[in-house]
Amino acid sequence: MLPQEIIKKKRDGHALSTAELNEFVRGITDESVTEAQIAAFAMAVYFQDMTFDECRDFTFAMQHSGDTLDWSDCDLRGPVLDKHSTGGVGDKVSLMLAPILAACGAHVPMISGRGLGHTGGTLDKLEAIPGYNTHIDVAEFKRITRQVGCSIIGQTAELAPADKRIYATRDITATVDCIPLITASILSKKLAAGLDALIMDVKCGNGAFANNPDMARALAKNIVNVSPIPTRALITDMNQVLGHSAGNAVEIRETIDYLTGDYVDARLHELVKRLAAELLIMGNIETKLDSALNKVQSVLDNGEAAEKFSFMTSVHGGPADLIDKPNSYLKPANIIEPLFAPNPGYLTASNCRDIGLTVVELGGGRRRSTDPINYSVGLTQIAPLGTKLDKQTPLCLIHAENKAGFEQAKTQLLKAITVSDENIEIGQSIISDVV
Structure with missing residues (x-):
């Protein structure tokens, strides 16, 4: 099955079969499909869209282009949960959410990305912390997630490798803003991490990919419908910076201030609490929104969330006293x-x-x-x-x-x-x- 024939079929507006999508993704993974062919495929999908079945099959093929995590041998004490944001300015929610969920009894294996265009990247922010290692192998990733309750790393070569090639090509070919490609990219990585539940933070506004509610809603519904695991989405505002800082070290400092209670931005707090509470319900840790919100607030008030962030940072190679002495490490x-x-x-x-x-x-x-x-x-x-x-x-x-x-x-x-x-x-x- 020649890659160019698959591209031609999609270019002409026809739906691709499961076998054709599997074959194309296999070629992306073993590099028998060229960068030019990936670009042509992405542009064909951009203009011709994908049916629900195509998007589901494409996502599944990308998910299984590499290893998938199995947590059954880890004796975890709680559900495996995660959140994904479509990107914004000042969005440091992941840095706060992961330790909060860990303090509530969940496990959060978070695979994050770097900045893209005008949006900041969680990995760049974490690497502002001296010594923090975002590049660890899968075995270490699982060990830290089990030990700490949360671990935030970059995409590995083992998990959804096809997405890594497609993503890089989309970034330079004006095909980033394509709902089926976004859906497959997000879900393939998250599903490969072996999650029990996922929540989406779909940004909407002049600082987001989705600059209007209709587009944001379409993306949210597509992800929720394609995902085979419990998945929900919130549409959130990105017409102003989230929190009071934008940058790398400065957002780490705001994260520390938030977790320790030294400074809490009201809009940011509203979003973090709601995302965390929804995940606690999805993971069967709590049954009602009020009790879930109260649990989130309690681990912030008693310092357990801050302790989890400190623990995660030190286990990843960062300073053990970062929370106590941020000025000593954040230049x-x-x-x-x-x-x-x-x-x-x-x-x-x-x-x-x-x-x-x-x-x-x-x-x-x-x-x-x-x-x-x-x-x-x-x-x-x-x-x-x-x-x-x-x-x-x-x-x-x-x-x-x-x-x-x-x-x-x-x-x-x-x-x-x-x-x-x-x-x-x-x-x-x-x-x-x-x-």
Whole structure:
């Protein structure tokens, strides 16, 4: 079965059979299918879409392109749970959610990615912690997940290897925003991790892939329907930065502040608690939303979630006293200065995507996959929508490598916001309930 014939069939708008999809994914894995053929296939799917059966079969083939984790020999004390976000600016939810769930009795084997475009990556944030090793083999991944209750690593060569090749090609061929390809990419990795349940955080807004509710809802429903395990989705707001920081080391610091209770952003807290509570119900740890929310709050209040984060960090090679001495390990930027709006007024709109790109331009993200990351740069004390800005209340603090970087970020950020004389009503961080 020639790869070009499979591509041609999809190009012409015909549904592919299970055998054809299995064959194409097999070729991706053993590299008998070329990068050009992957690109052509992705573009054909982008324009011709996939039926539900095609998407399900494609996902299954990708899931089984490598190893799949089996937890039956690990004597786990709770369910295997995970969450996936479609990406946003300032989204450090995974860093908070994994230790919270572990403290509640679940096991969280989280396979995360790097920054893509204007969105930050969980792996880049974790690698701002000196010594934290995101590249471990499957055996060590399972051992840490069992011992700690959570482990966050990068995609391994063993799990869903076909997705790794397809994802890299999609990123450079303008086929990232394709619902069946997104569905297969997300689910193949999550299902290969041997999960009992999954929750999706589907971002919606000017800082998200899905910039309108209809698109977000379509993606959420597709993932929920294709997934063979219990899966739910929340549609959440990404018209402003999530939390008060965007960057790598600065988001680790916000995570520590959140878990220890030193500073808790209300919108971020609402989302973290709800995602965690839904997973506790799906994993049969709790039966009702109120009791699940209370359990989440209790492990934050008594310090158990913070202890799990500290334990996970140290077992992965990071400092054991990171939570107690974050300033000793999270290197500050050379320049940290406030940015004030040119005129007083209410912050009524922000272009979240442009804010994310500003962090990339500061050096906190990559233009090319080979670019180094400056972990210390970014933004903190980001004013939420509705804030009254004046000469005492800044839009944010800019963490820059040098003065030129600061000035460029200043110019970009001021173009990305709207300041008005009259305030607006701000919506909740969760746009719609579970799909």
